[in-house]
Amino acid sequence: MAIKRSIALQLYTLRERAQKDFLAVLKDVAAIGYAGVETAGLHGMIPEELKKVLDDLGLKICSAHVPLPTSENANQLLDMAHALDCKMLVSGFGPNEFKTLDAIKSAAERFAAAAELIRPHGLELGYHNHYWEFDLTEGRYGFNWFFEMCTNVFSELDVYWACNF
Numbered sequence: 001m002a003i004k005r006s007i008a009l010q011l012y013t014l015r016e017r018a019q020k021d022f023l024a025v026l027k028d029v030a031a032i033g034y035a036g037v038e039t040a041g042l043h044g045m046i047p048e049e050l051k052k053v054l055d056d057l058g059l060k061i062c063s064a065h066v067p068l069p070t071s072e073n074a075n076q077l078l079d080m081a082h083a084l085d086c087k088m089l090v091s092g093f094g095p096n097e098f099k100t101l102d103a104i105k106s107a108a109e110r111f112a113a114a115a116e117l118i119r120p121h122g123l124e125l126g127y128h129n130h131y132w133e134f135d136l137t138e139g140r141y142g143f144n145w146f147f148e149m150c151t152n153v154f155s156e157l158d159v160y161w162a163c164n165f
Helices: 011-032 047-057 074-084 101-121 142-149 159-163
Strands: 008-010 036-039 060-065 088-091 124-128 154-156
Touching (some): 008 060, 060 074, 074 101
16 A cells, blocks of 8 residues: 655745745645645745635645744744744755854754754754755765754755755
8 A cells, every 4th residue: 555645845946936926836836736835935925814825725834944043033933833833944054154063063053042942832943955064074074063963953855955965
């Protein structure tokens, strides 16, 4: 017997079209048969409005790609996540945070602190990689260093970048 799996689409993939007609993108994603989406911005919608549209289309939010939670933006991110019934936030860093082992350590500390900031509110934090996490730093991939130092987050492995390093 085959196992049926739910598949969600990372809406960043359709970001240019979403900027022009977000509702049409969501309708098409649902019509194709996706079970859910990861948001990459709300494209002018308020979270409650987006939640209703997604519910009407039968789409779930698997996660939301957001800026790294900090004490300055945490309340806004938490309010958005709760309104969308989203339990997982995802963020990432640029290449400078993976240039040296000290930079990776600093990035891991910031990410771990962000995860702890949202954890009491029932949310998890994930890291979305790019190609630079697979550069070698002191003989190991920055990706490996980061997750060894930052054990309280999950990996949203972008297989495109993981396969093309």
